[in-house]
Amino acid sequence: MDFQNENISRYNFEQCTKCTVCTVVCPVTPVNPRYPGPKQAGPDGERYRLKDSVFFDEAFKYCLNCKRCEVACPSDVRIGDIILAARIAHTKSRPSLRDTMLAETDLMGSLATICAPVVNTTLAMKPVKYIMDRTLGIDSHRRFPKYAGTKFVTWFRRNAESLQADYPRQVSYFHGCYVNYNYPDLGKAFVRLFNAVGVGVHLLDRERCCGVAKISNRLVKEATRDAKINLDAVRKAISGGSEAVLATSSTCCFTLRDEYPHMLGLDNADVRPSITLAVAYLARLIESGDIKLVFRDDYRRRIAYHTPCHMERMGYTQYSIGLLSSIPGVELIVLNPNCCGIAGTYGFKKENYQTSQAIGAPLFEQIERVRPDFVATDCETCKWQIEMSTLQRVYNPIEVLAEALDFDATRKANNLNI
Amino acid sequence: MxxxxxxxxxxxxxxxxxxxxxxxxxxxxxxxxxxxxxxxxxxxxTGRNHGLLHSGARYAVTDSESARECIEENMILRRIAANCVEDTGGLFITLPEDDLDYQNTFVKSCLAAGIQAEAIDPDLARRLEPSVNPGLIGAVKVPDGSIDPxxxxxxxxxxxxxxxxxxxxxxxxxxxxxxxxxxxxxxxxxxxxxxxxxxxxxxxxxxxxxxxxxxxxxxxxxxxxMFPAKGALLVFGHRVNNVVINRCRKPANADILVPGDTVCVIGTTSDRVSFDEVDRMDVSPEEVDVLLREGIKLAPSLATTRILRAYAGVRPLVASDDDPSxxxxxxxxxxxxxxxxxxxxxxxxxxxxxxxxxxxxxxxxxxxxxxxxGRESAGCVTAELPLPGSEPIDAEASRSTAGEKAAVGRHGTLASRIPSAYASDRALVCECEEVSVGEVEYAVNNLNVDNLLNLRRRTRLGMGTCQGQLCVCRAAAILEKHDNCTDRHLNGIRQFVNERWKGMRPVAWGDNLAESQLTAWLYGNVAGLDSLDDSGEMN
The missing domain is CATH 3.50.50.60 (FAD/NAD(P)-binding domain)
Structure with missing residues (x-):
């Protein structure tokens, strides 16, 4: 009876026991009846697609790739991966110009930062929004994130790089496109905070967009090219003395850790444990007693924390919540688990706008009800969505920590004389 | 009376x-x-076999008359029963332990019986069917297919x-x-x-x-x-192969792997049984083992594929009429x-x-x-007249959802009679096999459906990976609307779940066991069907 003992399925989708909890937690199913839901689109549909690709349903494009189904699954079925892989394998049309533009964050960012004020003004003009809506299918309700005049990388090379080698610990920072092209302030806060606890910060030799937008827009070849560059750079950083490669964006981190092996088939097992989120790294060092944070006495804030979907998928939420609530003057309200609806480039697409806003509606209502001083979250696209859909400002926990930190006291507590 | x-x-x-x-x-x-x-x-x-549209090649060497009948009927069924047939093609593979000389005899006998058999390069066979045992040393292409009985x-x-x-x-x-x-x-x-x-x-x-x-x-x-001969088969959770795979040797145990609808089936064994047993066919662990051991030789990935169930049927073998022994x-x-x-x-x-x-x-x-x-003037037309549903289909483009496409696969052109105007018609009853409320209604109204088991045979409801876990109670609610027999359908759920378990039991390990446990909790503990007795009364 040896064969019976060894007959364990190696097909992930066959581990589904049809309990349907994935469909219960799916944010899209209740608001878009066209979407068949993760169980149907994922493990159920996979059997049919193995028979014939005509059973692929274009409606799978309504999947957010939020992976909430995977968090809920008791059998470890990678439902979101199955759906995304099916979209990549079976969608007949090539990615549109719009999808390519939205996904090419490096290219667009590099061009836009050259003349940021002009681009920012243009993208905010009503006629331009109207034209983009009609010609490209980018919803006119959307607000584009503003581009920065100086890239984070430029600032870092000029102002910070030369000081880093003297710190007792060394990490590399995967800043991501948003920090580099749109919001260098977060990167600056990261460097200040880590320096204060004795950690020197380095950039990767080469950094490309993590590729999440390319993957979800089916630009797999382009995403794989970038991913290989990133993984090589990560390996080089680790062998060059960095303890870890840290991201401040939960989605960049998730993509490097999990989407690379699962969606692109790239083996990152050697460096995966070294790639993590900045808050996770900090929280672990604090817990082990290696570093200390000392906060200002006069910092008083009421903060609502929103958990990004990929944060939940990685199981990292506890780190952000723990760090924020360790600030003495902070009253932390953890918002109900609810996808904000934007899902990166998804919410920019005209056909998804209604769905996107309907998914986020309960979150926006709760934020307005709670009336915090501001919202904290680890994902930049959640930030755009919440800032556009509520009256609140949104900050990354790293920024909040840096803002609340008593730098001198922290440096002293960590025995820094630099 | x-x-x-x-x-x-x-x-x-x-x-x-x-x-x-x-x-x-x-x-x-x-x-x-x-x-x-x-x-x-x-x-x-009829409901307990491979669902193989034989090319006749299997009988070509040993029984040329059967082979000839098979290939003739094969060609007829492709015409008259188009929506029941899938033209998968078939391979007869020779493995290193088989005699490659048999292949020549085999091809010759096939051609003599009118079966288009063509020896092909093993490399081509691996490309035609990637799941095939890569160690094969010979392959013959034949016009096999699958048929839904x-x-x-x-x-x-x-x-x-x-x-x-x-x-x-x-x-x-x-x-x-x-x-x-x-x-x-x-x-x-x-x-x-x-x-x-x-x-x-x-x-x-x-x-x-x-x-x-x-x-x-x-x-x-x-x-x-007649002599009852038991044949046991295993159903796998999804299609491993898209081309029928046979062994090119004298017919033996478990040497045919057939892709049918969403699954694939390996079989069979062949054992004489007594007439006392023909109404209760159980599959033994030894049979499961033989099927799996031999099946892996055809397609190695069967070893790591979920087995949905095991079943057995009885072949009616008949003594030649002049031989009473x-x-x-x-x-x-x-x-x-x-x-x-x-x-x-x-x-x-x-x-x-x-x-x-x-x-x-x-x-x-x-x-x-x-x-x-004395009505000999009326000639037979069944070789020409297509069966209902088998007329050419051009409606596929207008069917958008996977469920609608699956229904066309099952009912052919008759699928146009399945109600689908409202979202409530298109809602799925059986999610694994994509059976909609409309399809259940259609089956109840047109296909002699009296109970849940009938419904399964007409639509594939409950034949997928969950084996009725989610669909059977939904389907019971629809049947109940038709005749108000709540008690009967409650008992029907119990019979359905038990019948599914009968087939899962011989292969109850791993994911399949987890699945059946969930089903048992749902229907036994939550719905309380454990307390129904055989007549459907609550104890």
Whole structure:
């Protein structure tokens, strides 16, 4: 009876026991009846697609790739991966110009930062929004994130790089496109905070967009090219003395850790444990007693924390919540688990706008009800969505920590004389 | 006791492919037909085989007559039963432990029987079917395919009814009405009506009851010697292969792997069993082991694929008529007019053969009936006239959801009659097999559905990976709306779940066991069906 003992399925989708909890937690199913839901689109549909690709349903494009189904699954079925892989394998049309533009964050960012004020003004003009809506299918309700005049990388090379080698610990920072092209302030806060606890910060030799937008827009070849560059750079950083490669964006981190092996088939097992989120790294060092944070006495804030979907998928939420609530003057309200609806480039697409806003509606209502001083979250696209859909400002926990930190006291507590 | 008002030209006993095909052929030739089945259509061997559209290649070396019949019927079925057939193509592979010389004999015999067999390069075989054992040293391409016996049978029943046939399921023939040396009708027990006795009369009675035909013939007072041979099969959770894979050697255990609908099936074993066993076929651990061990040689990935269930059917092997000892077995068609053979008028037995030749069997039986009735002018048209649903389909483009496409696959052009106007029609009852509320309604209204088990055979409801876990209670709610029999359908759920468990039990490990546990908790503990007794009463 040896064969019976060894007959364990190696097909992930066959581990589904049809309990349907994935469909219960799916944010899209209740608001878009066209979407068949993760169980149907994922493990159920996979059997049919193995028979014939005509059973692929274009409606799978309504999947957010939020992976909430995977968090809920008791059998470890990678439902979101199955759906995304099916979209990549079976969608007949090539990615549109719009999808390519939205996904090419490096290219667009590099061009836009050259003349940021002009681009920012243009993208905010009503006629331009109207034209983009009609010609490209980018919803006119959307607000584009503003581009920065100086890239984070430029600032870092000029102002910070030369000081880093003297710190007792060394990490590399995967800043991501948003920090580099749109919001260098977060990167600056990261460097200040880590320096204060004795950690020197380095950039990767080469950094490309993590590729999440390319993957979800089916630009797999382009995403794989970038991913290989990133993984090589990560390996080089680790062998060059960095303890870890840290991201401040939960989605960049998730993509490097999990989407690379699962969606692109790239083996990152050697460096995966070294790639993590900045808050996770900090929280672990604090817990082990290696570093200390000392906060200002006069910092008083009421903060609502929103958990990004990929944060939940990685199981990292506890780190952000723990760090924020360790600030003495902070009253932390953890918002109900609810996808904000934007899902990166998804919410920019005209056909998804209604769905996107309907998914986020309960979150926006709760934020307005709670009336915090501001919202904290680890994902930049959640930030755009919440800032556009509520009256609140949104900050990354790293920024909040840096803002609340008593730098001198922290440096002293960590025995820094630099 | 109830006497049916109508006097029939012919009563056909047996709701398998042969009986349904005979009823259709008789009805098409203008006869007044009654088709009776003791349980449900396809309940016997018709519903318990590979679903292989044989090219005949398997018999080419040993039985050229069967091979020739197979390839002829194969070509006919592709025409008349298009929505029941999938043209997968087939491979006969030679493994290193097999004799490669056999391949030459095999190809020659195939060509002699009219089967397009072509030896191809093993590399090409690996490209045609990536799941095939990469160690193969030879391959022959043949026109095998897969055929859905449930759809095929129901299409015949449906067409018989359109042409005036009356249909009775759950009516078991317990005796014959006779006058001297003439059979004049049947006495039936109505299983759904407390075993009530029902009588029907006809000029001719056709015994198309498969292995049970042996016992029926005894009741009629004649002897048709049959030998029950059990064949066990395993169903895998998804399609590993898209081309039928056979072993190129003398037929043996578990040497055919057939992709059918959403699954693939490996089989079979072959063991003589006694008549006491034919109504309860259990698959033993040893059989599962043989099937898996041999199956892996055809497609190694079967070793790590989820097995959905195990099942077994009974082949009705018939002794050659001139050999009462039964040593000489024929796989060919046996059509007996008991008037000339045994001096018993009004009784015909059609047996032997196989699913592949059901139409030819029906033709022979109907020819015999017509001859006896003096209605020989009516010719057989079943080789040309497509079955309902098998007309060419151009509607696929208008069907957008996977569920609608799956329904077209199951019902062919008749799928256009499935209600789909409202979201509530398109809502899925069975998610694994994409069966909608509309399809269930259609089956209940058109395909002789009385209970959940019937519904499964008509639609594939409950045949997917969850084996009825989610769909059976939804389906019961729809059946309940049709006849208000809550108690009966509650008990139906219990029977359905138990019947599914019977097939899962021999392969209950890993994911399958987890699945069945969840089902048991849902229906046993949450829904309380454990406390129903056999009559459906709550304890």
């Amino acid at each position: 109830k006497e049916l008002d109508r006097h029939y030209d012919v009563i056909v006993i047996g709701g398998g492919a042969t009986g349904a095909g005979t009823a259709r052929d008789c009805a098409l030739r203008g006869l007044k037909v009654l088709l009776v089945e003791r349980f449900d259509f396809t309940h016997g061997a 449930f759809r095929l049978t129901m299409a015949n029943v449906y067409d018989a009814r359109i042409h005036g046939a009356d249909i009775l399921t759950y009516h078991e023939v317990t005796d014959f009405i006779r006058s001297g040396s003439r059979i004049e009708g049947v006495v039936m027990c109505d299983h759904r009506n407390s075993g009530h006795e029902v009588r029907a009369t006809a000029d001719v009675v056709v015994n198309a009851a498969g292995i049970w035909g042996h016992l029926l013939a005894e009741k009629a007072g004649v002897s048709v010697k 039964g040593r000489s077995i024929s796989r060919g068609i046996v059509c007996l007019d008991h008037a000339s053979r045994d001096g018993l008028e009004g009784f015909v037995t059609i047996t032997g053969g196989k699913l592949m030749t059901y139409r030819l069997m029906a033709e022979w039986a109907t020819d015999t009936v017509c001859r006896k009735l």
